[in-house]
Amino acid sequence: MKLLQKGSKFLSDYTSLVVIAIAVVTFFVPAMMGWVNYQLFTDMVGNKFTSQSLIIGVIMFSMGLTLTTKDFKILAQRPLDICIGAAAQYLIMPFLAWGISQLLQLPDAIALGLILVGCCPGGVSSNIMSYLCGGDVAFSVGMTTVSTLLSPIMTPLLVAFLASGTKITIEGLPMFVSIIETVILPIAVGFFLNYVWGKKKAFQELQKVMPGIAVLGLACVVGGVISSQGANFFTSGVVIFAAVLLHNGLGYLLGYGAGKMTGMNTAKKRTISIEVGMQNAGLATNLATTTAQFASAPQSAVICAVSCVWHSISGTLIAGFFAGFDRKQEKKEAKEALLEN
Numbered sequence: 001m002k003l004l005q006k007g008s009k010f011l012s013d014y015t016s017l018v019v020i021a022i023a024v025v026t027f028f029v030p031a032m033m034g035w036v037n038y039q040l041f042t043d044m045v046g047n048k049f050t051s052q053s054l055i056i057g058v059i060m061f062s063m064g065l066t067l068t069t070k071d072f073k074i075l076a077q078r079p080l081d082i083c084i085g086a087a088a089q090y091l092i093m094p095f096l097a098w099g100i101s102q103l104l105q106l107p108d109a110i111a112l113g114l115i116l117v118g119c120c121p122g123g124v125s126s127n128i129m130s131y132l133c134g135g136d137v138a139f140s141v142g143m144t145t146v147s148t149l150l151s152p153i154m155t156p157l158l159v160a161f162l163a164s165g166t167k168i169t170i171e172g173l174p175m176f177v178s179i180i181e182t183v184i185l186p187i188a189v190g191f192f193l194n195y196v197w198g199k200k201k202a203f204q205e206l207q208k209v210m211p212g213i214a215v216l217g218l219a220c221v222v223g224g225v226i227s228s229q230g231a232n233f234f235t236s237g238v239v240i241f242a243a244v245l246l247h248n249g250l251g252y253l254l255g256y257g258a259g260k261m262t263g264m265n266t267a268k269k270r271t272i273s274i275e276v277g278m279q280n281a282g283l284a285t286n287l288a289t290t291t292a293q294f295a296s297a298p299q300s301a302v303i304c305a306v307s308c309v310w311h312s313i314s315g316t317l318i319a320g321f322f323a324g325f326d327r328k329q330e331k332k333e334a335k336e337a338l339l340e341n
Helices: 002-013 014-026 030-037 050-063 068-075 079-103 107-121 128-133 139-164 171-196 199-205 210-232 239-261 266-277 281-290 292-296 300-340
Strands: 037-043 049-051
Touching: 002 014, 002 107, 002 210, 002 266, 014 030, 014 210, 037 050, 049 050, 049 281, 050 139, 050 171, 050 210, 050 239, 050 266, 068 079, 079 107, 079 139, 079 239, 079 266, 107 139, 107 239, 107 300, 128 139, 128 239, 128 266, 128 300, 139 171, 171 199, 171 300, 199 292, 199 300, 210 281, 210 300, 239 266, 239 300, 266 281, 281 292, 281 300
Parallel strands: none
Antiparallel strands: 037 049
């Protein structure tokens, strides 16, 4: 168990490298991750439930295992912060995605993929990034939890609204069902098990392994899309990469600005920046490849997969930037104190 826990910590510390490694290898050997796209069954609204859907469920289950009644008490004690965070999450990224789509004149399928990424909840690895950069971890967990719990309603509604200018018809029900299946149910099961067995030492030891499993799951989701769509990555041109970089970078910036406008302290501003900028692009990837209505727009999955890889990298970079800034400030203050003495 100790060995598994060490492995889990390594995977958590080097999330972006693991995801990139799997992505690169799969690009050259697509068959390696072909199993991720294997269809298990079709649900009642026509969505394909694949191995990838199951992997997303495992990632969400691992998130549920970290939730306790204490987390929900924290949410109740900090309603203003959580409301500001949720509003920023579901206003900034969706409308930013729409604006970038218009600015770059993206083809309908690619625009739909970017809008889908923007309308998804915060990424599960954002909590780790907030911790690494001296953010407010409780606030980060609260934002991720609330945006995820709201996602069955907010994601389908916003995608249907913002994608109405494209020639692709989007209805909310299939996405609602898919998010319930792959997000809400696994989180609920994880939370219930933690509630029942959370104080048992054996269960606590098992929990420490789950972050690594979640990282491997994220890497497999990316690998699955590259397996099926990798050949299209570069045929769509530089515009996909430009759109993803703009969307993600401006998300961090505007998230930080939202924190500043509402008078948040430094830790909270960093947290809301990361929570807004880092989307659950793995969920977007799954929706784009399994939801019935996206079958007519396969390229939407490509930009979701690019986002999935890049958000993992950029989250690590921005956390490192904030942490580096703190170290410089500490050295500066220590030097000034030395000079004063």
